[in-house]
Every structure is written in C-alpha cells, then in structure tokens.
Amino acid sequence: MGERERGVGAHPAARRGPPPWTAMTGRRAGALASKALGAAGLALGAALAVLPLVSPSPYLSHLFATFWLWAAMSQAWNLVGGYAGQFSLGHAAFFGAGAYAAALAWTNGLGAAAGTALAGLAGAVLALPVGWLCFRLRGAYFVLSTLAAAEVVRLCALNLRGITGGAVGILLPPLSGGQRAACALGLALFGLATLTSALVRGARLGYRLRALREDEDAAEAAGVPALKSKLWALSLSGGLCGLAGALFCAQTSYIDPGSVFSLADVSIPAALGALLGGWGALWGPPAGAGGVVLVAEAMRVLLGRAHGLAYGLLLVLTVLLVPQGFCGLLAARRRAAGGEAGAGRP
Amino acid sequence: MGKLQATLVFTEALINGVLVGGVYALVGTGMALVFGVMRFINLCHGELVMVGMYLGWGLFTVAGVDPCLSALICLPPLFWAGRGLYRLVVRPLERSREQSQVLLTLGLGLVLSNAALLIFSGDYLAVYTAYSDLVLKAGPLRVSVPYLLAFALACVFTLGVWAWLFLTAAGRSIRATAQHREAALAAGIDTGRVSSLTFGLGTALAGAAGCLLLPVYYLHPGIGGLLTGKAFVVVVLGGMGSCVGAALGGLLLGAAESLGAVYLSAAWKDAIGLLAFLLVLVLRPSGLVGRSRV
Numbered sequence: 001m002g003e004r005e006r007g008v009g010a011h012p013a014a015r016r017g018p019p020p021w022t023a024m025t026g027r028r029a030g031a032l033a034s035k036a037l038g039a040a041g042l043a044l045g046a047a048l049a050v051l052p053l054v055s056p057s058p059y060l061s062h063l064f065a066t067f068w069l070w071a072a073m074s075q076a077w078n079l080v081g082g083y084a085g086q087f088s089l090g091h092a093a094f095f096g097a098g099a100y101a102a103a104l105a106w107t108n109g110l111g112a113a114a115g116t117a118l119a120g121l122a123g124a125v126l127a128l129p130v131g132w133l134c135f136r137l138r139g140a141y142f143v144l145s146t147l148a149a150a151e152v153v154r155l156c157a158l159n160l161r162g163i164t165g166g167a168v169g170i171l172l173p174p175l176s177g178g179q180r181a182a183c184a185l186g187l188a189l190f191g192l193a194t195l196t197s198a199l200v201r202g203a204r205l206g207y208r209l210r211a212l213r214e215d216e217d218a219a220e221a222a223g224v225p226a227l228k229s230k231l232w233a234l235s236l237s238g239g240l241c242g243l244a245g246a247l248f249c250a251q252t253s254y255i256d257p258g259s260v261f262s263l264a265d266v267s268i269p270a271a272l273g274a275l276l277g278g279w280g281a282l283w284g285p286p287a288g289a290g291g292v293v294l295v296a297e298a299m300r301v302l303l304g305r306a307h308g309l310a311y312g313l314l315l316v317l318t319v320l321l322v323p324q325g326f327c328g329l330l331a332a333r334r335r336a337a338g339g340e341a342g343a344g345r346p
Numbered sequence: 347m348g349k350l351q352a353t354l355v356f357t358e359a360l361i362n363g364v365l366v367g368g369v370y371a372l373v374g375t376g377m378a379l380v381f382g383v384m385r386f387i388n389l390c391h392g393e394l395v396m397v398g399m400y401l402g403w404g405l406f407t408v409a410g411v412d413p414c415l416s417a418l419i420c421l422p423p424l425f426w427a428g429r430g431l432y433r434l435v436v437r438p439l440e441r442s443r444e445q446s447q448v449l450l451t452l453g454l455g456l457v458l459s460n461a462a463l464l465i466f467s468g469d470y471l472a473v474y475t476a477y478s479d480l481v482l483k484a485g486p487l488r489v490s491v492p493y494l495l496a497f498a499l500a501c502v503f504t505l506g507v508w509a510w511l512f513l514t515a516a517g518r519s520i521r522a523t524a525q526h527r528e529a530a531l532a533a534g535i536d537t538g539r540v541s542s543l544t545f546g547l548g549t550a551l552a553g554a555a556g557c558l559l560l561p562v563y564y565l566h567p568g569i570g571g572l573l574t575g576k577a578f579v580v581v582v583l584g585g586m587g588s589c590v591g592a593a594l595g596g597l598l599l600g601a602a603e604s605l606g607a608v609y610l611s612a613a614w615k616d617a618i619g620l621l622a623f624l625l626v627l628v629l630r631p632s633g634l635v636g637r638s639r640v
Contacts (some may be wrong), residue, residue: 087445094589115416136628140387140444144578146626148620151575262573264456273617293401312456319450320438 027285033335040073041313052183063181065251067293069244074285074292075193077109079233081271082279083206085137085213086230090146090242092266093130093153094123098242099249099260100157103170106249110177115248121243124235131234131307135227141151146342147263154261169256172249189247193240198281200236206336209233213280241270264308272311276318278327292307359608360601361489367600368504369559371593373573374580375504376551378592381581383524383544386440386565387447392456392574394549396568398424398556399565400462406473406560413473414499421550428549432542440541452512455570464566471565478561492561499558504593507551511589520544572616579623 039223052064053066073095080086099123117131134145164170175181200206210230211219220226249255259265269292277288292314299310322329375464377391401424411419435454439446480491511517522530523540531537580599583611584591599619606618 087449089448106591132626133628140448141627142447143448144387145624152620152624155614159611159613159617208473228424262496268452268456271449273501307458308456309464312453312458312460315449315453316435316457319446319453320435323442 002263030059030063045211047188052240053180053187058179060240061292063297065179065182065186065247066297067290068183068190069247069251070269070273070293071289072186072190073241073244073270074277075197076244077270078173078279078285079197079200079237079240080230081306082231082274082281082285083200084209084211084230085280086148086234087143087241087271088234089143089263089267089271090130090133090150091237091265091270092149092261093150093247094126094241095266095270096150096153096255096257096260097126097238098121099255100164100170100243100245101250102243102246103172104163105172106172115281116243118333119246119249120239120243121242123245124239125339126233126242128237129329130238131231132227135234147163147267150254150261150263150267154257155285157198157257164257167256167258169254169259172253172255174253175250179251182247185247185250189240189243192243194282194286194344196240197285200233201282205229205232209283244247264311268311268315272318273314274325276314278325278329278331281325281327281331284325284327287327355608356491356605358487362489362493362513363601363604364597365489365493365497365600366562366604367597368500369555369562369596370576370580370600371576371596372503372555372558373504374498374550374584374592374596375507375589376548376555378579378581378584378589379507379551380544381549382588384440384541385522386436386545387444387449387451388548389451389574389578390458390570391548391568391577392572393455393554394424394428395573396462396551396565396567396570397427397458397558398553398606399560399563399569400466400556401553402557402560403471403473403565404593412475413557413560414495416560417499417503417554420553420557424553425546425550428546429542431549432545436545437538437541442602455574459570460568466567468567472564472630477563493570495531496558500555502553503551503558507547508589516543557560558626575616576619579619600621 037166048064052061055061072093077088077091080088091203098119102115103121105118106112112116130146130149134142134149137145158167160166177184200209208219208224211224212226212229215228245260248260269289273289273292274285275288276291277286278284292311295310295314296307303309320326326330355506355533355576373391373395377388380388380391398417398420401494402411402413404417405411405416406413415518424625426504431454435450436568439450475492477491477495482489484493511521519530519540522533522535523537523544531539559573576599580595581592582591582595583598584595599622602618602622607615610618
C-alpha cells in the first residue's frame with residue numbers, strides 16, 4: 001500500500017544503539033540519575049494517587065477520576081496503537097459498547113460486579129469483528145476504517161431505540177460514594193491497564209506485535225501470525241476500554257450515543273494521550289493522558305466548552321513537533337547524551 | 347395507479363439523490379485532487395467546506411450576497427488560505443507516514459470546528475433566498491429549485507476544474523506531478539509549487555462547495571466532520587485520487603443515500619455510505635472505477 005518503503009512505525013531513534021565511545025563513568029552516572037528520577041517519580045505518583053482519595057474536595061476527586069480514566073484508556077490504546085503500531089481511531093466503539101452494556105445491566109437489576117464484567121466482555125467481543133474487518137487494511141486506510149467502524153456502531157446505538165433508548169440516552173442513579181469512589185475505581189482500572197500493558201510487553205504477544213509494527217511482511221514471513229496477534233491485542237484493548245466505559249457511565253450517571261461513541265471526545269483523547277506521552281513506551285500513555293486532561297481542563301476553565309480546541313491543537317503540535325511523543329524524545333536525547341537507559345525502548 | 351405512484355417515488359428519490367450527489371462530487375473532487383497529486387490524506391476537507399459555508403452565510407447576512415455569487419467570491423481568499431495552510435503545517439509532513447497526515451488533518455479539523463463553535467456558537471444557521479421554497483414541476487415530478495441550482499453550479503465548477511487541469515500550463519504540471527512526481531521533477535516542474543497550488547485549489551473548491559450547500563443544508567460547527575466523512579466515502583468509492591471517479595462516486599453516494607432513506611429508513615441514511623465505504627475498502631480497494639495507485 002505504498003507505505004512499505006517509508007517503514008511503518010519504525011522508530012528512527014531505536015535503530016541507533018549507544019555510541020561506542022561512551023565512557024563507563026558517564027553511563028553509570030546516567031543510570032544512577034535515571035534511577036533516582038524514577039524513584040522520585042514513583043513517590044510523586046504514589047502521593048498523587050492517595051491525595052485525591054483522602055482530600056475533601058470533590059473537584060479534585062473528579063479531576064483525578066477523569067485522569068485515571070483517560071490514563072487507562074491511553075494505556076489500552078497503546079496495546080494496539082503503540083506496540084503493534086496500528087493507530088486506531090475507533091476505540092470509542094469499545095468504550096461506548098462497555099458503557100451501554102454496563103448501563104443496561106445496571107438498569108435491568110444486575111449487580112455492580114456483573115454489569116462491570118459484562119462491560120469488559122462487550123468491549124472485548126466487539127473488538128473481534130471490528131479488528132477482523134479493519135486489520136485487512138494498512139496505514140492510513142486502517143485508521144480510516146476504524147473511524148468508520150466506530151461511526152457505524154454509534155449509528156446502531158442511536159437507531160436501535162428498542163434496546164438503547166436511542167438519542168435520549170440512559171439515566172442511572174448516581175454512584176454511591178460519589179467522586180471519591182469514582183477516583184478509587186479509576187485508580188484500580190488504571191492499575192489493571194498498566195499491569196496488562198506490562199505483561200503483554202514482556203510476553204510473546206508483545207514481541208510479536210512489535211515485530212509486526214517494524215515490518216509486517218518480514219514478521220509474517222518469520223512466522224508471526226499477524227491477524228491473530230493483532231486481534232488478541234485489540235480484544236484486550238477493547239476489554240479495558242469497555243471497563244473504562246462502565247466507569248464513565250458510573251461516574252457521570254448518564255450516557256447517550258453522542259457522548260460515549262464520540263470521535264472527538266473518546267477516540268481522539270485515548271489516542272492523543274499515548275501519542276503525546278510516547279506510544280510504545282509503558283509510562284508514556286499515562287504521562288500523555290495527564291497532559292491531555294490538564295490542558296483540556298484549563299481550556300474548559302478559560303474558554304468554556306471548547307476542550308475540542310485543546311485536543312485539536314495538541315494533536316497538531318504533537319504530530320508536527322514531537323512525533324515520537326515525549327518518552328521517545330527523552331529516550332532519543334538520553335541516547336544522544338550517551339546514557340543507555342531507554343524509556344522508549346521499543 | 348399504485349404502480350405509477352411507486353415509479354414516481356423511485357424517480358423523485360433518484361433525482362433528488364443525484365442532485366445532492368452533484369455537490370458531494372464537488373466536495374470529493376477537491377479531496378481527490380489533493381490526494382491524487384500530493385498523496386496527502388486531507389481529513390479537514392469537510393471543515394474547510396464549513397469555513398466556506400460560514401463565509402457565504404456572513405456575506406449573505408451582512409451584504410445580502412446570494413450564495414451562488416459567494417461561491418465565486420470565496421475562491422481567491424480560500425485559495426490563498428489553502429496555500430498558507432500548506433506552507434505552515436502540510437509541507438513539513440508531506441512525505442511522512444500516512445498516519446501522521448491523518449492525525450494532523452484531524453487535529454486541524456477539530457481546531458476549525460471548535461473555533462467556529464466559539465465564534466458562532468452551536469446554533470443552526472440557514473440562508474433563506476427568494477428561491478429557497480421554489481419547486482419546479484415537470485408533469486407529475488417535483489424538483490426543488492435550490493437543489494437543482496446547487497447541482498448545476500457544482501457541475502459547472504467541476505467541469506471548470508477539469509478544463510483548467512487540461513487546458514492550462516499549470517494544470518498540465520499538476521497532472522504531470524500526479525502521474526509521476528519524480529519524472530515531473532526531472533522534467534523541470536517545480537513540484538513544491540504544484541503541491542502548494544493543488545492544496546490551494548482543493549481548499550478553494552471546498553469553500554465553493556460550502557457556499558453551494560448553503561441553501562440546501564443547515565449550517566452548524568459539527569457539519570464539517572459529516573462532510574469530511576461524505577467526501578472520503580466519495581473519494582474511496584471513486585478510487586483514491588481519481589477526479590472522474592470522485593464525480594461518479596459523489597453521484598452514486600447521493601443516489602444510494604436518497605434511495606436508502608426512502609426504502610429503508612431515513613435514520614440509517616448515514617450508515618449506508620459508511621458501510622459502502624468499509625466494503626469497498628476491504629473488497630475492492632482500487633475503487634469502483636479508478637485504477638489503483640495506492
């Protein structure tokens with residue numbers, strides 16, 4: 001499809017190893033510094049994770065619940081978009097399917113746990129036909145087909161009024177425990193997403209996905225089952241998005257097709273977090289999601305309702321200025337400086 | 347009588363579909379031109395159409411200019427705006443991965459539609475001209491005049507672009523670049539300038555299409571995404587990068603939507619185009635008529 005010679009998803013920074021003249025001392029100092037930085041980051045992260053759980057401010061809890069939700073979504077997107085290099089813009093389909101599955105289960109008297117499980121299942125199962133259709137295409141055509149597939153799912157939710165209630169949406173009783181509970185659940189979801197991402201990264205599936213990203217034809221020739229691996233990744237990703245949809249549904253206690261299947265409000269921020277933070281890296285997506293949530297919130301405060309403007313500007317600037325994301329940028333800079341620790345290790 | 351009625355309904359739906367399809371074709375031609383020459387996927391094409399619509403609406407409400415005339419007035423400013431946009435954000439990514447182009451233009455589209463939302467709010471706007479409610483009666487058939495006018499002018503614009511591409515030196519260099527970029531460069535064509543011209547032309551066509559859509563469609567900030575979707579379906583139906591294909595694809599999509607709205611359900615109208623898009627991409631990626639250069 002024409003993009004072969006340009007190399008799909010090749011990490012230009014990853015091809016270069018550390019320069020041979022790197023002095024041992026510099027390397028050790030770099031590793032030590034990065035370890036200290038990592039420890040400081042971990043401590044800061046732990047403090048930030050606990051603070052909104054004990055803080056009396058519902059706004060802070062709401063903000064953090066939103067952050068954990070999008071960090072988890074970006075982490076889920078990264079399984080397919082980062083590791084396998086398949087830039088999906090259809091993740092709203094899985095998010096919305098999860099939200100609707102949970103809402104319908106809860107309004108029909110199923111328990112909280114059963115509804116949540118159904119939401120995850122809905123996302124994971126929906127990913128199979130979507131992936132089966134879209135993974136036949138590569139590059140931009142894959143991106144566009146996922147966009148179209150999510151739109152088809154949205155139109156189904158809008159028009160199957162007997163099941164979904166159509167454009168009216170579904171109203172739910174508010175979450176007991178309020179925003180603080182949503183924040184705790186969000187943290188748990190983010191933990192699950194990060195654990196999945198870390199496990200996939202080290203497992204055979206992760207290596208297969210990265211091989212497919214670097215050169216799909218070569219990987220297939222070497223015996224990597226392309227469709228099967230990508231479907232596994234998309235299904236895992238879709239399941240996590242389904243759970244995120246359930247959390248969104250519980251947090252806002254109202255859903256309609258326009259909000260949960262939205263390209264601009266769901267698919268784009270999920271992808272944007274990973275792209276901004278560094279797709280393919282483990283800690284890139286949550287870092288990027290933090291930036292996305294903060295900028296969107298700032299825009300909401302300053303301009304009113306135009307957080308879409310923030311997403312648009314961030315997307316344009318990311319693609320133009322930091323196409324590898326901040327983790328990729330850091331890794332490249334560290335390599336250039338002679339260190340060997342690679343946050344953006346592909 | 348029942349059979350005659352059914353035939354009438356079918357014919358009217360077909361005619362209306364083809365009339366809307368003419369405007370889809372104009373929207374798609376701009377996108378196909380940009381893709382054919384630059385291999386650049388422009389996902390903010392619909393938002394550029396929206397910019398043209400707001401310009402036309404502004405001209406109409408402030409100075410009372412008829413949208414058909416605004417379509418001509420909009421051409422030069424949007425042509426230069428397109429060239430500026432090319433210089434600023436498109437050129438750095440012209441040779442990069444297709445995914446980046448998709449993300450970039452998607453971001454641009456978000457910026458444009460949200461800027462429109464901030465400036466004009468989300469209200470639905472419309473232009474009421476003297477001929478807005480006119481209906482042409484040909485025997486038992488009834489055809490809406492604004493649709494007919496939009497179709498006729500869309501045809502004029504599309505034919506005008508073709509004439510320009512085939513009869514002028516600049517058009518020849520654009521076609522040469524579309525056929526083989528390196529060979530065109532070797533033959534002394536400034537392909538960078540050709541890209542800039544093409545993007546400007548695509549933007550201007552989008553703006554003109556926006557003005558022509560004004561008497562037919564309600565105008566709101568969300569319309570850009572919808573039109574981008576339509577344009578992309580049209581371009582894919584016609585075979586990526588083929589202008590003739592885009593014109594045929596536009597007519598086909600218009601007819602399919604109109605017939606689908608009558609015989610299936612109006613609510614599923616938009617899904618028809620998307621499903622056709624997915625099926626064509628998966629089953630026949632070269633499009634229904636075009637040759638594949640993808």
